[in-house]
Amino acid sequence: xxxxxxxxxxxxxxxxxxxxxxxxxxxxxxxxxxxxxxxxxxxxxxxxxxxxxxxxxxxxxxxxxxxxxxxxxxxxxxxxxxxxxxxxxxxxxxxxxxxxxxxxxxxxxxxxxxxxxxxxxxxxxxxxxxxxxxxxxxxxxxxxxxxxxxxxxxxxxxxxxxxxxxxxxxxxxxxxxxxxxxxxxxxxxxxxxxxxxxxxxxxxxxxxxxxxxxxxxxxxxxxxxxxxxxxxxxxxxxxxxxxxxxxxxxxxxxxxxxxxxxxxxxxxxxxxxxxxxxxxxxxxxxxxxxxxxxxxxxxxxxxxxxxxxxxxxxxxxxxxxxxxxxxxxxxxxxxxxxxxxxxxxxxxxxxxxxxxxxxxxxxxxxxxxxxxxxxxxxxxxxxxxxxxxxxxxxxxxxxxxxxxxxxxxxxxxxxxxxxxxxxxxxxxxxxxxxxxxxxxxxxxxxxxxxxxxxxxxxxxxxxxxxxxxxxxxxxxxxxxxxxxxxxxxxxxxxxxxxxxxxxxxxxxxxxxxxxxxxxxxxxxxxxxx
Numbered sequence: 001x002x003x004x005x006x007x008x009x010x011x012x013x014x015x016x017x018x019x020x021x022x023x024x025x026x027x028x029x030x031x032x033x034x035x036x037x038x039x040x041x042x043x044x045x046x047x048x049x050x051x052x053x054x055x056x057x058x059x060x061x062x063x064x065x066x067x068x069x070x071x072x073x074x075x076x077x078x079x080x081x082x083x084x085x086x087x088x089x090x091x092x093x094x095x096x097x098x099x100x101x102x103x104x105x106x107x108x109x110x111x112x113x114x115x116x117x118x119x120x121x122x123x124x125x126x127x128x129x130x131x132x133x134x135x136x137x138x139x140x141x142x143x144x145x146x147x148x149x150x151x152x153x154x155x156x157x158x159x160x161x162x163x164x165x166x167x168x169x170x171x172x173x174x175x176x177x178x179x180x181x182x183x184x185x186x187x188x189x190x191x192x193x194x195x196x197x198x199x200x201x202x203x204x205x206x207x208x209x210x211x212x213x214x215x216x217x218x219x220x221x222x223x224x225x226x227x228x229x230x231x232x233x234x235x236x237x238x239x240x241x242x243x244x245x246x247x248x249x250x251x252x253x254x255x256x257x258x259x260x261x262x263x264x265x266x267x268x269x270x271x272x273x274x275x276x277x278x279x280x281x282x283x284x285x286x287x288x289x290x291x292x293x294x295x296x297x298x299x300x301x302x303x304x305x306x307x308x309x310x311x312x313x314x315x316x317x318x319x320x321x322x323x324x325x326x327x328x329x330x331x332x333x334x335x336x337x338x339x340x341x342x343x344x345x346x347x348x349x350x351x352x353x354x355x356x357x358x359x360x361x362x363x364x365x366x367x368x369x370x371x372x373x374x375x376x377x378x379x380x381x382x383x384x385x386x387x388x389x390x391x392x393x394x395x396x397x398x399x400x401x402x403x404x405x406x407x408x409x410x411x412x413x414x415x416x417x418x419x420x421x422x423x424x425x426x427x428x429x430x431x432x433x434x435x436x437x438x439x440x441x442x443x444x445x446x447x448x449x450x451x452x453x454x455x456x457x458x459x460x461x462x463x464x465x466x467x468x469x470x471x472x473x474x475x476x477x478x479x480x481x482x483x484x485x486x487x488x489x490x491x492x493x494x495x496x497x498x499x500x501x502x503x504x505x506x507x508x509x510x511x512x513x514x515x516x517x518x519x520x521x522x523x524x525x526x527x528x529x
Contacts, residue, residue: 005061008198008297008311010205013373016062018112020075020373021084023060025106028052033103040088043105049076049085050099061303063376066383068354071375073099078372083107177411183214185410189403190217194314197307198297206293212318219321221395228394230325237322239329243278246271247329251336253343272346272359279330279363286327289368291318296377302384309388313396324393327364331382331389334360338386357382452484460488460498467499474498 006015028049030042044052054072057063077095079085086092088103097104177185191212195203203209223231232238239247249271287295294315301308316324337343338353347355361378364385385392459465459473474495478485489495 005300005303007300008206009200009300010293010297012293012296012300013367013377014113016377017373019062020057020060021079021112023056024053024079024084027056028106030105035088035103040103040105043088043103046076046098046100046102046104049104057376062299063380064383066354066357066379067376068358069099070358071379073097074375075372080104082372083111177407182407183218185407186217186221186403187212187214189406190314190317190399193399193402194294194311197311197314198301200297203294206297208290211290213320216320217317220317220319220324221400223321224395229328230321232321232325234322239326240278243275244329246275247333250275250343251333251340253337253340268344269346275333276359279360282363285362285364285366286319286323286330287316287365288319288323291315292365292367294318295365295381299377299380302380308384309391310396312385312388312392313394314399316393317396328389328393330360330364331385331393334382335386335389353386356386449484449487452481453488456481456484456488470498 004019006012006019028044029052030044033040033043033045050069050072053076054067054069057067057072057075058065076085077097080087080092080097081095083092084106085104086107088105092107191203191207191209198206200206219233220230223233225231250268253268295312298308298311298315301311316327319327334356337346338356343352346352350358357379361375361382365378365381366374456474456477459470459477462470465473474485
């Protein structure tokens with residue numbers, strides 16, 4: 001059985017558990033062993049099991065080479081507790097597995113975990129402001145509405161070709177968004193983007209959206225200092241000053257401003273132990289129990305670096321502000337300690353980076369029920385966080401800009417057409433189904449030609465347009481849509497009906513024209529003197 005990448009989705013931890021069991025059973029060599037003068041068939045030593053499982057986990061892309069031998073032993077202890085393996089006498093149920101020469105075997109069938117039946121959280125419908133509903137105490141008569149009617153002549157002057165009668169519309173003046181409206185919009189669009197990045201049809205199986213606090217998202221997005229660290233409104237939820245001083249001491253070693261470094265050897269290890277003890281006593285991990293399945297799902301995207309970073313950016317934006325701030329400070333300290341060559345080793349046997357992962361993984365991510373792969377999954381996530389903490393723990397700029405633009409759009413005056421029951425800002429969902437080729441051709445023809453035919457008819461029958469302008473528009477229409485034009489005017493005679501020739505009337509004959517032409521005046525002798 002070839003190991004494959006288990007992608008995002010519901011029950012990812014359970015799927016990984018079952019996959020590891022199947023791979024381990026298929027890959028673990030079984031042979032004959034002797035113990036206390038007795039032979040046992042098809043079994044293996046504890047140390048051999050550690051070797052095999054450690055190599056299997058290291059080569060599996062769901063876990064990777066950073067899995068330690070100690071973590072492998074812990075997983076085998078859970079195998080023994082859950083009867084994935086048993087000792088040669090058939091005993092199981094306790095976590096007393098050791099990396100030694102004791103003999104173990106597989107039971108006839110190692111139990112795979114069933115997928116839990118999650119109670120459906122239901123898709124939460126985000127209620128947006130109802131723009132058609134007037135404010136309390138305001139009558140409809142005082143809402144400014146301006147009706148606009150635009151005919152083809154007016155439109156033609158703008159666009160050089162008439163497109164017909166435009167439906168009557170009105171300007172709807174928006175109400176000012178409340179803070180609650182803005183927070184709900186942030187929540188809706190953030191969850192929508194998270195679902196898109198994870199590639200899921202629904203977030204229902206990995207997240208109860210009702211537990212997502214919209215106020216937390218807005219506070220995490222806007223209440224930040226110059227370093228991008230969240231600033232808390234409730235100062236009582238800040239880390240104690242002595243813990244902050246200890247973290248700064250190790251993160252900035254040897255330049256420590258808050259503490260005067262003592263001269264005794266091992267001081268840095270004592271400071272580190274103080275920090276580990278403080279975070280270890282927390283009742284809930286920083287990523288919270290509610291979001292465990294979300295972050296486990298994100299682990300399925302680690303092969304796609306940019307998508308994994310974006311998914312973690314959005315997921316961390318859902319955290320309570322105090323958790324987000326502690327996570328930012330802790331992971332930044334861990335990363336700096338790991339790369340600080342001036343800091344003396346904090347352990348004799350474990351590398352500093354591995355020590356950071358082992359010491360703080362459980363306080364960052366774990367499940368409420370203590371799932372069997374918690375430690376391995378948390379180690380994988382924390383390692384990725386340390387390597388990319390500056391990007392992951394910053395506010396996703398693209399998402400922020402998109403939401404802000406959407407909010408500005410909602411606050412603008414909108415055009416609403418007569419007979420429209422829904423707001424243009426929130427179009428109703430549309431659905432499609434497959435159709436045949438003939439139906440497609442018919443819809444393509446009728447869907448485009450019917451409005452054009454109506455437009456042509458409006459131009460032809462419009463008596464307000466002068467003959468000259470009408471001929472010009474018809475000529476442009478014929479050039480752009482010859483087929484539609486040919487249907488309406490199949491012959492020149494049908495077109496000529498629109499422009500009947502006017503009969504020329506002869507000018508009326510004037511009475512004076514019938515008389516003799518005017519004669520010049522001639523003098524007679526009678527006038528002579």
